[in-house]
Amino acid sequence: MLVHVVNYDVTVDGTISPAPNLRLQAALPSGKKPGKMSWSGTLSDMKPLSLDSSSPRDGQSLVVNLDEVRVYRLLSIEME
Helix, strand or coil, X not given: CEEEEECCCECCXXXXXXXXXXXXXXXXXXXXXEEEEEEECCCCCCXXXXXXXXXXXXXXXXXEEECCECCEEEEEEEEC
């Protein structure tokens, strides 16, 4: 599953207000569990990301804490 994280807090003149310390909750496809997760907002390699310990245990959603988003980041979640 790919999650596109976009910060729209950018003015017409290009001034960016970064969005720090985001907490994202995502619904999971029925019958699937999250596996390996990675995260990137640059043209570099994806960095590993771990599941938040407070994620719901209902098996239908997950919670991840994300660091600063300037304009765009991509979260990749492999399903098991």
